[in-house]
Amino acid sequence: MQMIKRMLVLMLCLLAMKAGAQHTAGEVFFNWKEIAPLPGADGLAGSYAGVSNGALIVAGGANFPGNTRPWAGGIKTWYDTIWVLENESSEWKAAGKLPRPMGYGVSLTTPNGLLCIGGGNAEGNYMDVFLLKYVNGKIETENLPALPEPLANACGVLLNGRVYVTGGQTSPTGGTTRHCRVLGPGGGQWQPLPDLPGPGRMLAMAGAMDGKVYIFGGVDLQQGQRKYLQDAWVYQPGGAWKQVANLPYPLAAAPTPAYEAGQSHLLLFGGDDGVNAVKAGDLKDAHPGFSNKVLAYNTLTDAWSVTGSMPSNMLPDAALNPHASTYAPVTTPLVVWNNNVVLPGGEARPAVRSKKVLVAAPRQPEGRFGGLDWTVIGAYFLLVIAISVTVSRKMGNSTSDFFLGGQKIPWWAAGLSIFGSKLSALTFIAIPAKAYATDWVYILNNLMIIVVAPIVTMFYLPYFRKLKLTSVYEYLQIRFNTRVKLLGSLTFVLFQLSRLGVVIYLPALVLSTVTGTNIFACILLTTVVTTAYSVLGGIEAVVWTEVMQVFVLLGGALVSFFFMAANTDGGLSGMMNEAWQQDKLRVANLGWSISEPVLWVVVVGAFLTNLVTYTSDQVVVQRYLTTSTEKEARRSIYTNALMVIPATFIFFGVGTALWFFYRRHPGSLNPHGRVDDVFPWFISQQLPAGLSGLVIAGLFAATMSTISSSMNSIATVVTTDFYKTFRKQATDLQSLRFAKIVTVFLGIIGCGIAMYLVYLQNASIWDQYLKIIGLFGGCLAGMFAAGIFFPRINGRGIFAGFILSSIGLYFVQQSSAISFFLYPLFAVVGCVVMGYIFSWVLPEKPGAQQVIQMNDE
The missing domain is CATH 1.20.1730.10 (Sodium/glucose cotransporter)
Structure with a gap:
């Protein structure tokens, strides 16, 4: 009775703590903050960004120096400096140089460092593929197999050790491509994949989940005019491209790769929805910036939703002091650093680059569970x-x-x-x-x-x-x-x-x-x-x-x-x-x-x-x-x-x-x-x-x-x-x-x-439970089946049969070639067969076992 009383007191205390709380889930799935801004006065867009040895790397990119807009004679300038931030409380430091001033390539964080694919500058686009590693305070560069063709403004993603790259432009003034390529984990050369259906595209967004590659939206160039795309596609290695649910609206240039949230969502942060694209030249400094919506794609239900927003605040002095305002950036990689989403720099508005480094910490919302429920x-x-x-x-x-x-x-x-x-x-x-x-x-x-x-x-x-x-x-x-x-x-x-x-x-x-x-x-x-x-x-x-x-x-x-x-x-x-x-x-x-x-x-x-x-x-x-x-x-x-x-x-x-x-x-x-x-x-x-x-x-x-x-x-x-x-x-x-x-x-x-x-x-978790049954229970059931249906099987035989079938089942389990549903088959049959064989090899003396005869009750 003392234990019952203690248990009742424990639950009453729990009720007292929780009964007054009524939680209401909202759309706040991330907590946003800013960390040390990028070096320099003008910010950067199109940089390569990723993580190596726990440090955040931002390399290359472009801007308009002196905040001079192109309509006022500003000239776009490219950079080759590699900047490193070792932790959120430290300062950026220069740690190396790119092969040349360049940007707008594909950036992917790999276990070995930051993978940089393609890119370009005012002179042309490039086939370069290289790995940036941060070692002992300096950047080491490792060259990898080059792309089959020059490429910038493409998108890519890492899946099961393979690198997938899609779309982009082969030259700064050329059209868009539908080509898809893959580079295996063992190196070698880039291999072609089926072309992406639909029009060619650049500035698309890529994502990966559950063994599949996803491509979202982008921009097609038709006679020099941009056409914003709304379609979305999925590719399972070894198969063909299949269309999935369209984006809620046309979208391009959102930070990529898409963020993998939970076990079934890919998230896109902001992006250019093309609403102001036609009149961007007229708006100039009055341009309000790009979309700050966070889109979520559920890979299981094939449905899109708006699941929150990014920080955005355009101040009255935005034209003269652009870095005081906060914008949802485009044309910047999405980096996962210390389990947080990091958006370093990017394009804040046309011709305006951002210095801000935005960090979003995932936030698990509480359920709507109130006092009545606890009661x-x-x-x-x-x-x-x-x-x-x-x-x-x-x-x-x-x-x-x-x-x-x-x-x-x-x-x-x-x-x-x-x-x-x-x-x-x-x-x-x-x-x-x-x-x-x-x-x-x-x-x-x-x-x-x-x-x-x-x-x-x-x-x-x-x-x-x-x-x-x-x-x-x-x-x-x-x-x-x-x-x-x-x-x-x-x-x-x-x-x-x-x-x-x-x-x-x-x-x-x-x-x-x-x-x-x-x-x-x-x-x-x-x-x-x-x-x-x-x-x-x-x-x-x-x-x-x-x-x-x-x-x-x-x-x-x-x-x-x-x-x-x-x-x-x-x-x-x-x-x-x-x-x-x-x-x-x-x-x-x-x-x-x-x-x-x-x-x-x-x-x-x-x-x-x-x-x-x-x-x-x-x-x-x-x-x-x-x-x-x-x-x-x-x-x-x-x-x-x-x-x-x-x-x-x-x-x-x-x-x-x-x-x-x-x-x-x-x-x-x-x-x-x-x-x-x-x-x-x-x-x-x-x-x-x-x-x-x-x-x-x-x-x-x-x-x-x-x-x-x-x-x-x-x-x-x-x-x-x-x-x-x-x-x-x-x-x-x-x-x-x-x-x-x-x-x-x-x-x-x-x-x-x-x-x-x-x-x-x-x-x-059900898969794991069925695997446990197959591994632990199958051989056990084999012993009972042997005892009831096979009177010639003796104790020595079934003991040896159980041990050997268990060992065999372990090796079967290590192979993905056999479904876990069949584990009990190998266990039961293996136990009985091996038990029968070893009963013949290891006979027992008469009377050492009992074969029980049943009568009706």
Whole structure:
């Protein structure tokens, strides 16, 4: 009771801190500032800029000296000085010279230094390609393979070690080109790529994300006149150019490459929209400057939005004192330095160069999560704790009650609990995120339980029930020997520890996303509360809590789905039509590849993944062992299988609805967000106050139940298979006390793994979870399959088969040539085949193993 009181005090303190805050997300996604201005009196545009050894480099460029405009006789002058800024608080210093005065080339920051491609000056354009490295206070220049033709005002991007360059001009007075080139990481020569469709272009913007190259807008020269372009294109290496959504308006000369925000956004800062291009000569010093809008392109929804603005302030004395005003610059590279966006110099207005160095620090906005939402969460957690306390009062003081609930759980509750243990944050967050980002190809991974359930009830369940097991791995000792049991138990513990980190990480990600709270604090809070809950509750409290959570979570998902459909132009029918046209409802990829999720790979992998889960995972098996009879256990398994069908369609539907909603409302999405953030972000931003709190509270409560289930199952295995094996004289009370100590220790380990996952920054956490199942669970399921279906396989053989198949699976995992869906296939088949072979090579004495005969219960 003392622990319960402490937990209640902790949550009440949390409510007291947060209840008064009502966060409203705005369009402030960057915090802007200025650092040391560029040297000289006139600023620079068209410079090369990037980073080497942690220092910011700005080289070359051009201006009009003395601030003399061309209409007043000013002459454009080019420079070759290389300037370096070692940190934000230092001063610029000259560190070297370019091969000649030049500018308006492509600038790319590489791991080896600043890559400068092409460029030109008043005399002509150049084919030069060179690398600038800042070493010991000086610039070192390394020449690289030259371009096939002179080029200036082109755009380029670095992708997977390869350099892509597109468009530009071959001479200062020539037309624009559509040529595209690539330079591999190993050097060699520039190789041609398919020409960019549409007109030739210069001053376009490039970007890279998710293995693809993007080209946006630019300017085409037609008979000496500029035509501003609005089209956008994507290229996947090895494929062809494809057109994507047009820019909201024609645009050119924005700082490039585009900024990669989050996992699905490319951002363009400002640029010349051409509105004042025709009358620029008439406006002269009255020119207002260029666009200060920040455009965001979502690569998943193929939609543009205005997602903020750059600092811009034109003062009355701008003509006489141009550097006092602040403008959104064009014709300058975008540099990422110390995780911030840096725009050094650039063209402020026609014939006016900027000295300012603007720095934008990405800012994660907080969700709209207010006092009512926190109140709902607090009330909901109190209800969950009340259920846990009520059930725990009836729980006996024995390991049987703690691990199996006295085998008095009704079949329907056990079935819902099996379903609820899998309906965690992994389901609630990762599956909608996967459907939002891709399609429905992964849906078979869940639906194959329909095929697996009859196999489990017909072949596996009778053994587990007849042997009156507490830990499912006790079967391996009865069938084979103690060594095999300990190996299986250890594998389960390792697998569950990996899973434990995932299911702690995801709800912490939710809370961090919707409230702005530090994710590490969220992980710590979740772990502390859940560990206390797990120690007190026992399996019976876990089961009844999960029963309640199933309905809350499914209800929350349905509410979110219909809310999105109702609040998006086109409604449900429009969503289905558009999703169908864009292949978002695709359920199968045809083909015979073993490296891609084609139909046969998903079917085989999904079947074996479910077989792994429902035959060798203590979390699931333990639940259908809590019922009083084999008949009720069978009903619980089918109850779970039938619940999976509608739930799977609901959560995949939520993912598609999210894609449709944010395709229509692209400005409502956080550009810095991860893909796995998308559903939590929607909940916090779009659902009405109170309802969002209810959905998040339900998610957290179910997630904590899932975590406590893992902790309880691991504690069951460690106590039953290890502690009781090596301490045969231990009393049941000592075993119970040991199980609770193990649970606390598991909380500490799970917390550490979850914090490590924060640094991985995976695009899809579901992919990582499926890989974990394939690596840890497949060989384990192979041992159970060998024991039940192959009576000739003995303990020595299956032990050797498990070790060798695990080693083989490790090397399979290292190769990207094989889809992770097939890991269980290699694991199960490898374990059985190798076990059979080594049973023949290493026979055991008669009576060394048992082949268990089953009779009807």
